[in-house]
Amino acid sequence: MSVKLSAYVWDGCAAAGMKITSVAIMARLADFSSDEGICWPSIATISRQIGAGPSTVRAAIRKLETDGWLTSTARRKGNRNTSNMYQLNVKMLRDMANSHAPESDTSNFDASNTDASKTGATVSDASKSGAPDYQHSGSFHPPESGDDPSVNSTNDPTDKTPCQVASQPDDIEPAKIVLDHFNQKTNSSYRDGKTTMGFIRGRLAEPDYVSEDLILVVDYLTAKWLDDPKMCDYLRPKTIFGPENFSEYFQKAKVWHRKGRPACIGGKWQHDVMHVPSADYEIPDGFRG
Numbered sequence: 001m002s003v004k005l006s007a008y009v010w011d012g013c014a015a016a017g018m019k020i021t022s023v024a025i026m027a028r029l030a031d032f033s034s035d036e037g038i039c040w041p042s043i044a045t046i047s048r049q050i051g052a053g054p055s056t057v058r059a060a061i062r063k064l065e066t067d068g069w070l071t072s073t074a075r076r077k078g079n080r081n082t083s084n085m086y087q088l089n090v091k092m093l094r095d096m097a098n099s100h101a102p103e104s105d106t107s108n109f110d111a112s113n114t115d116a117s118k119t120g121a122t123v124s125d126a127s128k129s130g131a132p133d134y135q136h137s138g139s140f141h142p143p144e145s146g147d148d149p150s151v152n153s154t155n156d157p158t159d160k161t162p163c164q165v166a167s168q169p170d171d172i173e174p175a176k177i178v179l180d181h182f183n184q185k186t187n188s189s190y191r192d193g194k195t196t197m198g199f200i201r202g203r204l205a206e207p208d209y210v211s212e213d214l215i216l217v218v219d220y221l222t223a224k225w226l227d228d229p230k231m232c233d234y235l236r237p238k239t240i241f242g243p244e245n246f247s248e249y250f251q252k253a254k255v256w257h258r259k260g261r262p263a264c265i266g267g268k269w270q271h272d273v274m275h276v277p278s279a280d281y282e283i284p285d286g287f288r289g
Helices: 003-013 020-032 043-050 054-066 090-099 123-128 174-186 194-204 211-225 237-241 246-258
Strands: 070-077 080-088
Touching (some): 003 020, 003 090, 020 080, 043 054, 054 211, 174 194, 174 237, 194 211, 194 237, 211 237, 211 246
Antiparallel strands (some): 070 080
16 A cells, blocks of 8 residues: 555545545555555456446546546456556646645645654564565565566566555456446346356457457447347347457447447437537418518
């Protein structure tokens, strides 16, 4: 846990008018982060801990990334995808926190000057108490990291400032997250059997897709087919995640998302509901011009 980043979040993000869901997500990411802002909790874990749905969390993270508060990088463990790695924008958080700090504290604001620093505790003291000493280990192996090679980069930020990264939650298999989301959106109860999971894992094994992409396709086709008596029966893993049509579904889903995820009513997308037809200036019969 980074006390410094947590302080920046609460003093900066909240004061800047950020929505409470986004503040809560930033706070949880800070709790999992090193002082350099690196962490990789899964969407399911964040969702469970802040009490918001996975789709809400994903949408909020996309907005935070668009606004520059963080960046995300897809990771792989072996031949499968795993939770994304997040890099919080430490400079932006610090600057925002400083700009909203009380006037008497603005010049001296530094969340790193906590009570712990006043006790005189040193790195050696931490090692005596059983805390991991990343400065001397020469590698980045936070608890429960699974020794993921994508985390142990040569540009390890802990080489500059030794700090303890909060324990990351156990990874949940991305294919299981996709299936759970599919069942929830379609009111289905497909089990994680070999056939069903095979379609999902097959797409995740391709380098072009991550679990969020499959979830986007689920959302798109559910919006399009769920209330259509002729098409709702096609809402099954074989149809959605099969290799024959998935690429086409994904491209259409991205367009649908960019247009604001409009509803589909009577087989027609409602993104033109605000369209006002042009005026008819033709003079009705019986009236003078």
